[in-house]
Amino acid sequence: MKMSNGVEWALHSCVTLSQSREPVPAARLAELHGTAPAYTAKQLQALSRAGIVGSTMGQSGGYVLTRPASEISALEVVRAIDGDEPAYRCTEIRQRGPLGIPAERCARPCAIARAMAAAQDAWSHALAQVSIAGLAADIDADSDGTAMPDVRRWLATTRN
């Protein structure tokens, strides 16, 4: 039960991107977050493949959110980076060993797999309720309303 560490950077990047309608290069995001530029770029590429962010190449290019921040859930970001495969993978132990059950009677997933799937559904549901816009608002509130304006200012002043 360990999540990929890059999810954190990706979420930070999405929150930052929600504050700018103009494209932001990956290197700029890395500088702002104090993270390794090359690896940050990798996370952005994954987000691009998932269709969460759009990319513009060439000079004055960069990444932009493809949808309003209120329409992007944290679950989508997590799945884009960490993969959408379920955490629990059934190896069909019940079919092995001396008491193996023939495959014909294993149409439905077993009780253990069902319980695990239900737990993951609860987890996914909790993350689906959280949007990038909501995260930005909460972070702003935590900083007494100065965090997001500061980000917007920084993005504007360091342009070119």
Added chain:
Amino acid sequence: MKMSNGVEWALHSCVTLSQSREPVPAARLAELHGTAPAYTAKQLQALSRAGIVGSTMGQSGGYVLTRPASEISALEVVRAIDGDEPAYRCTEIRQRGPLGIPAERCARPCAIARAMAAAQDAWSHALAQVSIAGLAADIDADSDGTAMPDVRRWLATTRN
């Protein structure tokens, strides 16, 4: 978001152990499940360290559940094998970079970390509601009430 694969074997082992009040060796469990004996033993050791199962050494020794199966939750088993550290680890990105926030204002975890913690709490809560006894009952129901008696019979017939 990938769970350790050994969790599956550990849960199977716990369900099987709930059907026998006498100690069952790790090798016997591995034979029943058709899994690698050495690695199965490793999972049992982790369960023993967590206090979920008790071990008896020497001849006719093995593992036994320390509590009634109805009092053991799936969450405990998962945590024993997969570790109890949270899936999301905050690297405090907000303290890095040009807009780094001083540590004095970072007493509370940030909004992103809070959202992740809430999701994991939902996941944990779902797993805490599931007991080993409940899993055994469900597996039994799926097999028309033949699975658990078969296990008990197999454990008895192959003794010594």
Added chain:
DNA sequence: ATGATCTCGGATATCTATTGTCCGAGTTCT
């Protein structure tokens, strides 16, 4: 139109954590 420059994109090494295995310490029964 052309060149230079800046961007993303995927292919490529390195490194940690999981998986898988082994043999010795210790206990029980004969």
Added chain:
DNA sequence: AGAACTCGGACAATAGATATCCGAGATCAT
């Protein structure tokens, strides 16, 4: 007392994640 069987932790092999690089391609200025 002896023998056999058990668990327990220490030891390699493997897969996944981490971190990085340079080339393809587009944009802007000239």
